[in-house]
Amino acid sequence: MSLRLFELMLWAAGYTVVISAISIVIGLGIGLLVCAAKLSPNRLLSLPATLFISFFRGVPLLVQLLLIYNLLPAVGISVPSVVAAVVGLSLCTAAYQAENLRGGFNSVPKGLLEAADMVGLTPWQQLKRIRAPIAFRLTLPALVNEAILILKASSLISVVGVIELTRMAQNLAASTYKPLLFYSVAGALYLVICWTVAGGGALAERMARVGRA
Amino acid sequence: MSDTAPLAPRASTAETPEADAAVLVRGVTKRFGDTEVLAGIDLKVPTGATTCLIGPSGSGKSTLLRCIAFLEEATTGTIEIHGDPLGFAEAPDGGRTRLSPQSIRAVRSRIGMVFQQFNLWPHMTALGNVCEALVTVRRMRRSEAEEHGMAQLSRVGLANRAKHYPSELSGGQQQRVAIARALALDPEVMLFDEPTASLDPELTGEVLNVMRDLAGSGMTLLVVTHEIGFAATVGQRIAFLDHGRLLLDGTPREVFGEPRHPRLAQFLETYLDRGAAALV
């Protein structure tokens, strides 16, 4: 493989990382909102949240991406390829992150909140000072896992016209007739990325634990 | 430590001939890394009697019991069950040789073990827990095993709970099922590792009663316990462990009677209901 082609693969890997990272962050934001809606006692909020989670976890990303790319314009929302990809990945990961967050919030021991109640913290203070930090620590491993899943799921966004790592490998495999080489290189690059994220996640977990007894 | 180390066991163990020992512990030490948990234990558990192993937390009494059951491997020393070595045999050169897994299983199946955490298998009913080894190890027919199992459950007063899953039983009931499970294999020795320590106080009675019945029937029991009252009234021998050493070994009267060993007195003061020893 010439240096030029390897550069192209690296560039595409960078694209994969950037798009995934943006999607994870946006997805976390949406996930928080959906989680809040789902935990709400108001059914007008919790029901749509349940439907949202069910739909985006129940339909393959491939199909979601095509729906966003090709069918939203029919109602006047036309988005370019990259935006469609980010929206698709964000919504998909938001559904999973909402569930992770809900699990995290629910596993904060009730007694801690009762203790906070007894010393006079307001509900908002309880959320900010007790629930959210603990829930965050509890969901951190799931968040790292989700980041890795999205990095890998981004291999599908070429169906809406984004040339990322997998697509680049596919293109170069076809033009050079060396599928073994290019798919292996793509696999190795994914490994480097995913292992880096996993390692960073482990580090973050250890740092988050410092505050613990 | 230094103030107590020179003291040898006060009561002589020589009064029990070795042939009568259900469990014979010889020179057992146990180290976890740099920590010495057992510092050379020699103990004879007499046949047909109840021996209670007491001592402060971290004194090594549970580790000793687990070494006897071969759940932990002693770093040095040997264990014999009615004269048969468990895990390691003494080699002619004075060292040890490891015995085969088959031999370990065979000797160990002559011991019944009851755990602090019950350790019932959650996917089997009470009867299923009791019958498991009868069917898979003793190769009994299912119907025969169930008949035998029901008899064991009756013995602990739980025949009417045979079809219940562990999660449907109270802690005391679970521990009684665990006792029935151990009894089912007709063990020569029953080991109890703090059997009431994870029970609510009002549930300890039912378990202690079952154990009292077993002791009364002439079975050999070795009980690690914090229930000094039980030890004093049911135990025929008391062994007191402190910092991995066997400080005292004798009858309740010898051990609890005056003058008390200073470490035992301190233990009774610090860890326990001060009135308990008065029961003696």
Added chain:
Amino acid sequence: MSLDFGLMLEKLPEILAGLWVTIWVWVVATALGAALGFLVAAARRYGPPPVDWLLRLLVEILRGTPFLVQLFLLYFGGPFVGLRLEPIPAGLIGLTVYAGAYFSEIFRAGFDAVPRGHVEAAQCVGLSRSQILRRILLPEMTMLVLPQCVNMAILLIKETAILSIITVPEMTMVIGAIGSQQYAFADAMFLLALFYWVLVEICGLLGRIAEARLSKFRFAA
């Protein structure tokens, strides 16, 4: 956009054939993947350290790369090293191995989650290693990890859509092709979304029923 599912109804036999391929490939890959995962987890637990390291490396590679890339490598790269698989076998093997890696991690955590005392109790009544594995660890673990296994099965339903890329005639392939022939793109996408959604919800429902059934085996407090 006009939705007219009449067009799709005419092609019902083809659609059902695609649905059938999706379902059987999914069921077989999930079952074999779970079995493979169990073997890998057991080998890592009981095998010598080098086996553990090697399997761990393989598992991490499979979990660290997209299924699509693995599938491309197997299907299009395979012939270059003398491995020429037809689409369905390639898809089945690819999906099974991919699933096996994830299942092995689920089971590994499951092994660790079974309290040590339950194994010790079994040792004390004389069960052999293999008896303990079969009679105690496997059933206890299964109920501990059932929710994760259901999640994995759901992920795998969706991964089967990727097999269309190596020409496996499953649901995405068939409905997509009909959509293209009839210029009924929107109908095809909606239909696909609906089919997968229903499949996933059914799988989730079965999982919840199974969990409820097993709830009485839960550990006592």
Added chain:
Amino acid sequence: MAMNKRFLMKAMLGLSLALGLPLAAHAEDTLAKVKSAGVLKVGTETAFAPFDFINESGEHAGLNVDMFDEIGKELGVKIEWVTLPWDGVLPALEAGKFDMVAGPATITKARLERYRFTIPIAEATVALLKQAGDDSLSKPEDIAGKLVGSGKATAQLAQLQEFGKSLKGGVETREYVSFNEAYADLAAGRIVAVANSLPNIAYVAQQQSDTFAVVKPAFGQPSYFGFIGTKKPEDQSLLDAVDAAILKMKQDGRLGKMQEKWFGTTFDTPDTVPEPKV
């Protein structure tokens, strides 16, 4: 189903209103829009050598790239490429993701009902590509009862299936996301032939003469390739302008030179969209 459909429509309507977006896009003239933006967006698939492909240095190359460079010069705009899998290109055109499609696509009756084609740029008659040295395949009819690959959602696939019906024992087809995968599978021996247009397979056979060979003659009806646009009224001015540009290139010899460069031959194509035979 009907309820679900209504629900989704309502949901989308709600979403669109919430975002304050107009439901019906304002029908601005596309040519004017393209010229004012200075950019012509062209959708295509990059697995269709020698029209659109990724060359060995990883660049998008081919006849389409050269032609649209010239069309861009004629219109005074830059070209922006959007590349998708082929089965996603036409849906995306309908969804307004780009102004037109390069492709090119075979001009067929069915497609003409739905889309507008530019004037032909090359021949599209379908033939078979086989493994070099495969003596069992000497004429198109030899594929009877065998497994042949083609591209998903392509006119070439439709013609292969049509041809198969005329053969005793029929022909089994396998549909690939792109022709590149089909060629790879032919090389791997999973299929006996690939059905694609003559200019494409002639190029592939010439590039890899050790691996592939063309089965002569072509089995398909004579047909032509053209670029595709929609039939929306606002798009017609743009497609007229592109037609004019192609015609000009044809007359001043630029198109002939490009055909020579990419196919090693020139095609005699009509100056208007002909009545398709397929």
